[in-house]
Amino acid sequence: MREFELVPTFGHRLAAAMERYSPLCLGLDPHPSLLKAWGLDDSAAGLSAFAKTVVEAGAGRVGILKPQVALFERFGSAGFAVLEKVIAEAQAAGMLVINDAKRGDIGSTMQAYAEAWLADGSPLAGDALTVSPYLGFESLRPAINLAEQNHRGLFVLALTSNPEGASVQHLGDRDGQGSVAAAIVKAAEDENDYFMSSLIEPAKLGPIGLVVGATVAQQAQALGIDLARSRAALLAPGLGAQGATVADLRSGFGQAYPQVVPNSSRGILKAGPDRQSLIDAITAVTDQLKEQS
Numbered sequence: 001m002r003e004f005e006l007v008p009t010f011g012h013r014l015a016a017a018m019e020r021y022s023p024l025c026l027g028l029d030p031h032p033s034l035l036k037a038w039g040l041d042d043s044a045a046g047l048s049a050f051a052k053t054v055v056e057a058g059a060g061r062v063g064i065l066k067p068q069v070a071l072f073e074r075f076g077s078a079g080f081a082v083l084e085k086v087i088a089e090a091q092a093a094g095m096l097v098i099n100d101a102k103r104g105d106i107g108s109t110m111q112a113y114a115e116a117w118l119a120d121g122s123p124l125a126g127d128a129l130t131v132s133p134y135l136g137f138e139s140l141r142p143a144i145n146l147a148e149q150n151h152r153g154l155f156v157l158a159l160t161s162n163p164e165g166a167s168v169q170h171l172g173d174r175d176g177q178g179s180v181a182a183a184i185v186k187a188a189e190d191e192n193d194y195f196m197s198s199l200i201e202p203a204k205l206g207p208i209g210l211v212v213g214a215t216v217a218q219q220a221q222a223l224g225i226d227l228a229r230s231r232a233a234l235l236a237p238g239l240g241a242q243g244a245t246v247a248d249l250r251s252g253f254g255q256a257y258p259q260v261v262p263n264s265s266r267g268i269l270k271a272g273p274d275r276q277s278l279i280d281a282i283t284a285v286t287d288q289l290k291e292q293s
């Protein structure tokens, strides 16, 4: 809780969802190939049917849903209308929604992105948003401030799951300056420390999370980054389709493992469209995660 307020912070709500269900974040990635495999049209109507099945399969089984915004944006305003409905329905079903839109711009424009994705009453506002810090961490300030005021969260790209990420994110490491990724993690840590110092009810996780791919988690240790100290939730895409396993999470994240929110999208979604097969795929991953905890 925040001082003078009785509304739980994003960190409190995320920790509660992880505890109640499992740390799994179910990725909602309606790729054209998946729409086809599910016998759906590559249209806004197909998108809507796909999303409805995923939300119904996840309800009561997973606490966190991550729609991939690009795959809704493909359909323009019709896709955004589907996304707005998905956000509302997933939240009504008890899930926290992390909108994976990877927004980032100069501060004045960032303010508009923040209002779209993080302001109370905005139809696109979920519980958290992914953001890119590559215009400078402080360029995210409007989103940081609005997220904190509105009990929402951010996930800042730090070490992304794709192999190309290292060419930017590891810069500085070899010449002893400390890597770009390390600077981002430290900025998130400082922001979380500042925010959490004002809480009445202590929280394990701050409002500023980080994206650290499940496929590259061990690189954080190699770069000398202490993820546990950041008190950031660690959104970890890469489980399943990109090759990372639940065992990799444990070894890769080490002491920071309790902060990890692993995402699997295609690895689970390929089990559809049959609802029960989708539920079985979700259960298989959540069971493995519970065994590792």
Ligand SMILES: O=c1ccn([C@@H]2O[C@H](COP(=O)(O)O)[C@@H](O)[C@H]2O)c(=O)[nH]1
Binding pocket: 027, 029, 068, 100, 159, 160, 161, 162, 211, 212, 213, 237, 238, 239, 240, 241, 242, 263, 264, 265, 266, 267
């Ligand atoms: O570093 C990153 C950041 C985001 N993503 C996103 O996560 C999902 C992963 O989907 P899978 O089908 O499980 O591979 C997707 O929406 C990516 O855009 C990421 O993979 N890596």
